[in-house]
Amino acid sequence: MDGSQDGNPVPATAGTPAVPSCRQLFVAFMRIGVTGVGGVLPQAQHELVEVRRWLTQREFAELLSLGQMLPGPNVGNVSIMLGNRFHGAAGSFACLAGLLGVPFFVVLAIAALYHEYGAAHWVQPFFRGIAAGVGGLVFGTGLRLLRAQPRAAWVPLIAGAAFVLVAVLRAPLMPVVLGLAPFAAAFAWRWMVRSGALR
Amino acid sequence: MDAALGFAGQLLLLSMFSIGGANVVLPEVHRYLVLQNHWIGEAEFGALVALSQAAPGPNVLVVAVLGYQLDGLAAAGLAILAFVLPPSLLTFGIARLGGGLRAKPWARVMRQCLGPLTAGLVLANGWILGASSGAGRAALPIAAGAALLSLFTRTSPVWIILAAGAAGALIAS
Numbered sequence: 155m156d157g158s159q160d161g162n163p164v165p166a167t168a169g170t171p172a173v174p175s176c177r178q179l180f181v182a183f184m185r186i187g188v189t190g191v192g193g194v195l196p197q198a199q200h201e202l203v204e205v206r207r208w209l210t211q212r213e214f215a216e217l218l219s220l221g222q223m224l225p226g227p228n229v230g231n232v233s234i235m236l237g238n239r240f241h242g243a244a245g246s247f248a249c250l251a252g253l254l255g256v257p258f259f260v261v262l263a264i265a266a267l268y269h270e271y272g273a274a275h276w277v278q279p280f281f282r283g284i285a286a287g288v289g290g291l292v293f294g295t296g297l298r299l300l301r302a303q304p305r306a307a308w309v310p311l312i313a314g315a316a317f318v319l320v321a322v323l324r325a326p327l328m329p330v331v332l333g334l335a336p337f338a339a340a341f342a343w344r345w346m347v348r349s350g351a352l353r
Numbered sequence: 354m355d356a357a358l359g360f361a362g363q364l365l366l367l368s369m370f371s372i373g374g375a376n377v378v379l380p381e382v383h384r385y386l387v388l389q390n391h392w393i394g395e396a397e398f399g400a401l402v403a404l405s406q407a408a409p410g411p412n413v414l415v416v417a418v419l420g421y422q423l424d425g426l427a428a429a430g431l432a433i434l435a436f437v438l439p440p441s442l443l444t445f446g447i448a449r450l451g452g453g454l455r456a457k458p459w460a461r462v463m464r465q466c467l468g469p470l471t472a473g474l475v476l477a478n479g480w481i482l483g484a485s486s487g488a489g490r491a492a493l494p495i496a497a498g499a500a501l502l503s504l505f506t507r508t509s510p511v512w513i514i515l516a517a518g519a520a521g522a523l524i525a526s
Contacts, residue, residue: 191408197510225368225372229411235444258430262421280519286491288407291514296474296479312466313469320477330474342462343466
């Protein structure tokens with residue numbers, strides 16, 4: 155019942171990277187956590203897809219979409235699912251502990267520093283600049299995820315509708331997801347039948 | 354310690370509603386800590402949230418920072434455990450069940466259709482983060498610069514973030 159038996163990224167074919175150890179999982183997610191300033195999504199994508207190649211861009215998008223629909227931290231959920239795929243419960247624990255453990259102490263140290271120096275005049279604009287930059291980084295990650303999707307007209311249609319509803323009209327997340335998912339599923343099913351991706 | 358325990362209890366409940374991440378439940382946390390119990394001041398709350406956004410690590414660590422403010426290190430640890438443990442167990446359970454279903458046709462349609470939806474939601478999240486950064490007219494150029502650097506160069510996000518902070522400080526001065 156281990157996820158690695160039927161998950162597609164790990165079969166032992168030539169050219170596929172070896173299954174990472176729990177230690178490697180821990181270290182990778184620790185790097186994601188410690189270097190992921192302002193949220194870890196761009197870093198997770200960079201590390202898991204581009205650096206370690208444990209997931210393709212599309213697999214990452216799939217895990218992330220599940221991680222976003224479940225409660226809890228998005229990348230935390232991705233780490234749990236990826237860890238389980240390689241090493242079951244131990245893998246999940248290694249990934250999540252790596253992601254949260256060290257940044258927990260770093261962020262508290264920064265909070266303590268902020269109490270000392272928070273009054274300096276450049277501190278607030280510096281944080282606001284960072285917040286704006288984080289927005290840009292996350293937007294860039296979204297564009298990269300979009301680029302990894304199949305070339306079909308329904309793809310930008312669904313993505314655009316989700317963007318407008320949430321970013322412009324500020325609709326709550328759950329109704330948007332539940333409302334758009336049936337349309338997306340119908341489009342995807344038709345596209346997969348036509349392109350022969352289903353059987 | 355009463356405040357820390359109360360906060361942790363509140364987080365245990367809220368954690369299962371944090372669909373899309375910690376930012377979703379922040380308004381409720383604000384209501385509980387600032388408006389209802391007056392444990393943290395209004396300005397202080399805003400500053401601590403901004404600090405957590407700008408600090409390394411997942412955004413959920415904001416609850417650790419708020420717990421730390423209430424009652425130190427133990428409260429911070431309690432807060433993060435209360436907030437992360439319940440949804441993590443759920444995700445793990447679903448990951449165990451889901452493994453056998455991955456190859457089923459309907460599961461493949463589900464995964465295929467969720468990709469574009471996710472991309473749209475991530476784009477929206479980036480837009481909202483930039484718009485609510487408080488950087489005013491500087492927000493758009495800084496955000497656009499960060500996005501272009503990340504898309505067309507191999508620059509690590511850490512340097513992009515630091516450059517964005519420096520740009521924010523320079524523009525304001």
